[in-house]
Amino acid sequence: MTSTQTLTGSSIIAGETVAGDAGTLRAIDPATGETLEPAYSLLAPAEVERATRAAAEAAPAYAALSPARRAAFLRTVADRVEALGETLVARAVAESGLPVGRLTGELGRTTGQLRLMATVVEQGDHLQARIDPALPDRTPLPRPDLRQVHVPLGPVAVFGASNFPLAFSTAGGDTAAALAAGCPVVVKAHNAHPGAAELVGRAVTEAVAEHGLPAGVFSLLYGGGNEIGQALVSDPRITAVGFTGSRGGGLALVAAAAARPVPIPVYAEMSSINPVLVMPGGLSDPAALAAGYVGSLTLGAGQFCTNPGLLLLPTGPDGDAFLAAAGELVGAATGQTMLTPGIAEAYRTGAQALAAAGAEPVAEGTPGSGPHAPAPAVYATTTADLAARPELQAEVFGALGLVVRYSSTDELLTAVGDLEGQLTATVHAGAGDTEALAPVLPLLATKVGRVLFGGWPTGVEVSHAMVHGGPFPATSDGRSTSVGTLAVHRFQRPVCFQDAPDEVLPPSLQRANPWGLSRRVDGVVRRPEEQ
C-alpha cells in the first residue's frame, strides 16, 4: 500500500495528521454489522479553531491564484482521488453497504465533477467580470470607472453525506464548488465512512502540497455528536456552509448560522419526495411504466435524494393496472443493505408512521440478507387524505413509495398545490394530456428545482444546465444548486472597484485582460478579442 492507502484514524488539519482526544469511533459494515479498523480519534469542538484559523490564513493566497493554477490543482485532486481506485471503492463498499458498481460509478462522478469545475475555472465566466468604463465628459456628472468581479466568500465548511461517500462528501460537489470559487474548505467527515473520508482527504492534502498551496486550503475533521458541527458553523472564520443530509440536521445548521454575530449562508439539501405525476395519457403501457418506477424506487436501496417517494396516479383501470404491476414487482424485490443501522431503523419507523397515518399497504418485498436490509414497500392513499394529513408527505429515506390516486385534474392540481418544495418532479404524459397539464405545469415549476418529462429522477447528470436544488424544505436556499457548474456561484460575492489603478486591480479586471476573459462591458458581454 502507498502512503495514501494506510489509514491513520486521525484528522487532517492543514496538512498535519492530528489525533483527537474526545473519544474514538469505528466504522460499521452495515452488511455484516462488523466494526471496521482503524479507530478514528475524535476532535473536541475547541480544536476546530486550528483548522479554521489555517483556512483563514490560506484564504487570500488561494483566492488570488490564477485560473490556470487553480484549475491545475483541481485536476490534481481528481487524479489523486482517481488513483485511489479499488482501494477507495473497497473501503467505501465496506463502510456503506453500497455495491462495487455503484461506488465505482460514484468515484468517476466525483473526479468528473472536479475536472468539470476545472474547465469552469479556466474559462473564467464564473467571475462575471463587468466593466463600465469612465465617462469623464458626461453631464451633469462624469461617470467613474467601475469594475465588478465575483470574489470567493472565504473558508467554507462542508459536511459529508452518508448516501454519497464520495460524490457528496470529502472531495464531492460542495468541496469542488468551493475550491473552484477560491475558498479553502474544512470538511466535517461523516462518521458512517471515516475511512473513505480519510483516503480522499489525504489525496486532497497531497494535491495541496504538490501545488505549493498554503496547507490551510484543506482540512478534514472527525468529531462525535453534533457539537463539532455546531462549533464549525459557529466559528467566526467560516463564511458559508454546504450540507447534504436530514431535515433536522440541516435546520440545526441553519439555526446555528443565523445565530452567529455575523450570520452566514447555509446551503443545506435536506429532504424531498420527488413527486411523479402520471397523467392518463402516460399510462399507455402500465407494466413498462411500473417497471421503470420500481427500478428507480429501489435503486441503491432507495437512498437517493431524488428517490421517487410519491407518485400521483389516476383512478381507473389503467391506474389499477399500473399499481398492480408495481405491487407485483415490489413484492418480488429483496431489500438491500442500507447505509447505516440507524438509517435502516429510521426506514422501518417511517414505514410504520405512514401506515399509522392511514396509507394502505399495497405490497412489501422481502428483507435482504444481513441485519440492515429492510424490505421495499409501496403504499397507497387518496388526494383527500394527502391534503388532510401532512405527515403523508414526510420523506421516508429508502425504497418506499406512496401512490396517491386522483380522479380529476382539479384533484391533481390541489395535490400539487399542497406539495412542499422538492428537488424534482417527473411528468409522464401523452398526447391527450396537453389541456390537463396546462394549469399543472406552471404550478409544479414553482415547487421544484428540476422537472423531468419521462424517465425517472434518480441519476443526476453533472453538467452545466443541471439544477439539484429546490424550494424549502428540499433545500434551505432554493436560489442555488449543489450539482453542476452553477454551484460555483454559491461561494462568491460581488465586489466593485471604482477608479482603481490597474496595479491594484485583480487580473480579471485589468485593462489588458491578462486572463483572456469574456467581460460584460457597458452591459454587453464581449469576448476577449472584442474588448
Next chain:
Amino acid sequence: MTSTQTLTGSSIIAGETVAGDAGTLRAIDPATGETLEPAYSLLAPAEVERATRAAAEAAPAYAALSPARRAAFLRTVADRVEALGETLVARAVAESGLPVGRLTGELGRTTGQLRLMATVVEQGDHLQARIDPALPDRTPLPRPDLRQVHVPLGPVAVFGASNFPLAFSTAGGDTAAALAAGCPVVVKAHNAHPGAAELVGRAVTEAVAEHGLPAGVFSLLYGGGNEIGQALVSDPRITAVGFTGSRGGGLALVAAAAARPVPIPVYAEMSSINPVLVMPGGLSDPAALAAGYVGSLTLGAGQFCTNPGLLLLPTGPDGDAFLAAAGELVGAATGQTMLTPGIAEAYRTGAQALAAAGAEPVAEGTPGSGPHAPAPAVYATTTADLAARPELQAEVFGALGLVVRYSSTDELLTAVGDLEGQLTATVHAGAGDTEALAPVLPLLATKVGRVLFGGWPTGVEVSHAMVHGGPFPATSDGRSTSVGTLAVHRFQRPVCFQDAPDEVLPPSLQRANPWGLSRRVDGVVRRPEEQ
C-alpha cells in the same frame, strides 16, 4: 391636478383604493414641524393578505410575460413617474426636508434605473439560459436533454426607505429589480413620505392597467408600527424581501423571515460607516482633501448609506493639517434639516454616545434653522480606542465623522481588520504607498462591496458594474447588490427542464430560441446566430 396628483390617503391593493381602519397618520414637514394633509388611513395587519393573495394570483401570468412586454411595462412605469415631475418633487421635499435639486436628481435616478432594468429584461442575459443537449449515444449512459433558466421567485415585499423617498422606495431599486425579474411587488410605504409613496404608487398602478397586466402585480400598503411589516414578511405568499433602513429594523425582518414555516431570503441594507483610508501619500494637499471629505460628509445632511462616517488618518503634521482643515470647514458648516424628527433626535443621541465612548470633539458646526437641523460634527480617536471600544464603530446616521489616527501600517492593518462589513471603503493614496497598501487592500476587499480609489463614496452610479451591498452588517446578504443591474438576480432561482418537449418549455429554452437569447450551450455562451 390630474387624477394621479390628488392624494386619497388610502392604500392601493391590486388597483383598488382601500381605506384602512387601524388609525391614521399624517406626514410631517421636518423643516417646519407642520403636519401635511391628507390623513393616511392605516391598514390592520390582517388586511395584508388581500394584497399578497392578489400578488400570488398575478404571479404566473406576470412571470410568463415576454421580455418585450415586461420591458415596455417598466418603461411605462418610468414615464408615468417622470410625468409626476414637479408635483412629486414638491411633495417629497415637503415630506423629507431634502432640497429640490436633490429630489429632482433622485427622480431622474429612479426613472433611469427603471429604464436600465428594461434594457436588461429585453436583452435576456439575466435569464442565464443554459442548454446541455441530449447525447443519446453516450456510453455507459446516454445524457438527457437539460435546459436551465432562472425564474422569478414570486411575490416580493419591498420596504420604502426614509432617506430616498423615490430611488429606494415605492418604485425604487428593489421594486425595479423585482418587477424586472418577473415578481409582483407589495410595497410597505415608509410613513415619513406617504404622499410621495401614493403618487408613485398610483403611477405604477396605472402602468399595470395600461398594459393589461393582472392588478395584483403591484400594491402599496400603509400601516402603523412594525406589525404590518411583520405580517407582510410572515405572509406565506411572499417569497423574498427588500429593505433599506436601520440595523434594528433589518434584523427584525430577517428574524421574521427565518421564523416562517418556509423561510425566505431577506435583502436588508442596514448600516455602514464607509471607512476612508488616508495613506501618507494621499496627503499631498491636506486642505483640498479635507474639503472633499467635508463635502461628502455633510451632503444631504449626511443621510446617505454611503456617508463616510469613519476616516483613518496618519499621525504627524500632514494628518494634523488635514484634521485642522476639516475641523475648520465643519465648524463653519450649518446643519441641514434631517428627514424626520426621530432621525434628528437619533443623530444627537448618537453623537453623545460617541463622546461618551471617549471620542474627542474636533469641531462642531451650527444647527440649521428649523427644529430638526442638528449641527454637523467631527470627532477623533486612536486605533487603540477603536479596537477597545466597538461602540465607536456604531453608525451615527447624519453628518458626523469620526477620524481615527494611526501611526504605522500595522496599526492601520489592525484597524481595518477590526472593521465590520461595509458598503464601501475609499482609499486616498500616492505613489509612495504601494508597499504599505499591499497587505491592506486584500483585507479591505473582504470587508466591503465597493472599493474606491480617490473620490468619495456618496453618489452611487446606477450601472452594470455597481455593487451597493457588502458583508454583514452592511447588509443581511453580501452575495447581492441593491443598485445596478446585477440586482435582478436577487429575485430569481434556477429551474432545470429535463427531456421536455418544446411545447412545454418556456420560450427562453425552446429550440428555435424565439426570444433571440444568448445561451450557454455545453458550457459556452453562444449568441443567437451561433446556436
